[in-house]
Amino acid sequence: METISYQDVNSHVIDKCREGDNRAQYELYKLYSKAMFNVSMRITNDYSEAEDVLQEAFISAFKNLHTYKAEASFGSWLKKIVVNAAINAIRKRRSELVPMDERTIGDIAEETYEDDSEWKVEKVRKAIMKLPDGYRVVLSLYLLEGFDHAEIGEVLGITESTSKSQYSRAKKKLLDIMKEPQFAA
Amino acid sequence: MKDRLKDFVSEHRDEFDVFEPRPELWQQICQESQAPRKEAKVISIKFGERASFSADFLFMRVAATVVLLLGCGLTLLLMKQNTPGAGAMLAATEQKVITNIAPEIVEVEAYYVSQIEEMKGELSEYDKKVLGLGEQKEIDRELARLDSSYLVLKKQLYTTPNTEEIVEAMVQNLQIRIEVLNRQLEVLQSIKKMERTINAELKENETTNI
Numbered sequence: 001m002e003t004i005s006y007q008d009v010n011s012h013v014i015d016k017c018r019e020g021d022n023r024a025q026y027e028l029y030k031l032y033s034k035a036m037f038n039v040s041m042r043i044t045n046d047y048s049e050a051e052d053v054l055q056e057a058f059i060s061a062f063k064n065l066h067t068y069k070a071e072a073s074f075g076s077w078l079k080k081i082v083v084n085a086a087i088n089a090i091r092k093r094r095s096e097l098v099p100m101d102e103r104t105i106g107d108i109a110e111e112t113y114e115d116d117s118e119w120k121v122e123k124v125r126k127a128i129m130k131l132p133d134g135y136r137v138v139l140s141l142y143l144l145e146g147f148d149h150a151e152i153g154e155v156l157g158i159t160e161s162t163s164k165s166q167y168s169r170a171k172k173k174l175l176d177i178m179k180e181p182q183f184a185a
Numbered sequence: 186m187k188d189r190l191k192d193f194v195s196e197h198r199d200e201f202d203v204f205e206p207r208p209e210l211w212q213q214i215c216q217e218s219q220a221p222r223k224e225a226k227v228i229s230i231k232f233g234e235r236a237s238f239s240a241d242f243l244f245m246r247v248a249a250t251v252v253l254l255l256g257c258g259l260t261l262l263l264m265k266q267n268t269p270g271a272g273a274m275l276a277a278t279e280q281k282v283i284t285n286i287a288p289e290i291v292e293v294e295a296y297y298v299s300q301i302e303e304m305k306g307e308l309s310e311y312d313k314k315v316l317g318l319g320e321q322k323e324i325d326r327e328l329a330r331l332d333s334s335y336l337v338l339k340k341q342l343y344t345t346p347n348t349e350e351i352v353e354a355m356v357q358n359l360q361i362r363i364e365v366l367n368r369q370l371e372v373l374q375s376i377k378k379m380e381r382t383i384n385a386e387l388k389e390n391e392t393t394n395i
Contacts (some may be wrong), residue, residue: 022215022219025215025218029211029214033210033211034204034206035202036208037204037205038202038203039203047204050204051206053209054210055205055217057270058214059217121197121200124190124193124201125203142191143190143194144194144198159377169210
């Protein structure tokens, strides 16, 4: 029941945005900017770049609002725009996000001991930011943005299985980082 | 296999969003999205489910202007082709190519054409008054002949390497036309003068007779 009324409010605001209503646009921005900024932050790992991405994404979203059909939620539609803009931004920095030699599916020692008793959000979050670009993007898309491996593959231009193996490597690396002595505190 | 990391993250999902953009960012977005805001209005035409055509107002406005201009241009062009006068050789569409070949001719042509038009205007005033000038048609024919040879020269301008000679001939052609018109004007003026003096004399005679 709650989701329905939420959707209704949204679609009303979106309709107003389509007509170029500035206040409606601000309402949408208020509603989504923080979440979208964090999506952008996790991918770019750079505050000012994340802001540029957010700006670009919102402008493009307002401009292309007429292409948004209510088949998906507005949030996930907007998130796709943000993710694509952010990935384009870091692609400008480096040519390959996932290096060619890591695209083959290797056997990763799956059995890393995951001791969640010592996990804290802040610790995990900081460790994610320490990952190299390729790992960080795949891992945050999968863990935090709710993308499945097929979607990640599509967005990054890699295969689904590469995304899977990349995620395993990233997770292993993340657990290693958290075990580092300076992270123990 | 159970992914405890994924479970942990989804459990604490909200706590991972710790960053916030600067409040000023909205101003920037607002400013930049302001300009194309007018495009938001959309005209869409749907042909069933398969094909749909949509265009925003700005695009439609531009398209309409282009169509209108094209229509006007075409009408003007057709009108010019129908009148065999001296001004007919000015096809504005050719102007661009000519500026590449012989840039000076464009200005020269514009200057002379305006002179010619002016003189023709003056002449037409005289024509309305019947002055009994039989050679009027002959002059028109002469002007038409000059006009067609001018067009030939202009066409040659695109193909011949020696543009200078042709430009010179074109200028000469224009000058001859002015000369012809000038002469005609002079003749008409003198005829009018003569008429006036004759009239004056007649009046004088009448008054003296009384």
